[in-house]
Amino acid sequence: MDIEIIAPSHGVLWRSHIPEIVEQYKKWSANETEDIAVIVYDTMWNSTEKIAYAVQSAFEAKGIATKIRNLKTNHISDIMTDVVTAKYICVGSPTLNNNMLPTVAAFLTYLKGLAPKNRKGLAFGSYGWGGQSVGQVEDVLKNCGFDLFEQIKIEYIPDDSVLSDITNKLKGEITT
Numbered sequence: 709m710d711i712e713i714i715a716p717s718h719g720v721l722w723r724s725h726i727p728e729i730v731e732q733y734k735k736w737s738a739n740e741t742e743d744i745a746v747i748v749y750d751t752m753w754n755s756t757e758k759i760a761y762a763v764q765s766a767f768e769a770k771g772i773a774t775k776i777r778n779l780k781t782n783h784i785s786d787i788m789t790d791v792v793t794a795k796y797i798c799v800g801s802p803t804l805n806n807n808m809l810p811t812v813a814a815f816l817t818y819l820k821g822l823a824p825k826n827r828k829g830l831a832f833g834s835y836g837w838g839g840q841s842v843g844q845v846e847d848v849l850k851n852c853g854f855d856l857f858e859q860i861k862i863e864y865i866p867d868d869s870v871l872s873d874i875t876n877k878l879k880g881e882i883t884t
């Protein structure tokens with residue numbers, strides 16, 4: 709077909725770049741993934757952020773490119789453009805009042821709606837006592853149909869030895 713305009717019911721119309729857009733849609737709808745890990749997190753006091761960087765080190769040590777995204781400084785729509793093609797989706801949240809952080813819940817709601825296929829997920833986070841957030845994040849990733857790495861749940865602040873244990877253990881779980 710000689711397409712002049714792409715007009716999806718929910719948004720922006722494309723009057724140019726038609727071949728490129730059709731190519732992108734083909735790729736997205738086929739659920740083709742690339743060897744990329746997206747690491748998405750939010751944090752109150754930076755412990756979950758430390759875990760996020762330890763997770764990043766594990767993927768990089770295995771030669772897998774990473775994109776690390778703090779939900780305070782990245783919009784979920786932008787993160788989703790990384791997620792659509794990433795094979796590994798890692799999501800971190802500390803526990804706040806028996807729950808994951810609202811920003812992480814918003815991201816996961818969006819992710820669940822898009823339901824990308826053929827992914828491997830990882831839930832991680834720091835906690836103080838009950839520590840419910842990591843299990844809650846993991847439940848959503850499981851409901852998305854993702855295969856899962858073993859969850860990473862750390863009490864309060866991870867020190868250097870805990871962080872290097874996280875990296876080494878995860879490295880052993882990543883098979884390329």
Ligand SMILES: Cc1cc2nc3c(=O)[nH]c(=O)nc-3n(C[C@H](O)[C@H](O)[C@H](O)COP(=O)(O)O)c2cc1C
Pocket residue numbers: 750751752753754755756757801802803804805806807834835836837838839840863864865
């Ligand atoms: C307002 C507030 C509420 C919290 N509620 C819980 C909770 O319900 N259960 C829990 O295990 N930890 C709770 N914590 C402890 C944090 O999860 C803990 O300090 C964690 O290390 C924070 O991780 P972060 O540095 O990534 O923010 C709470 C902390 C704050 C500040």
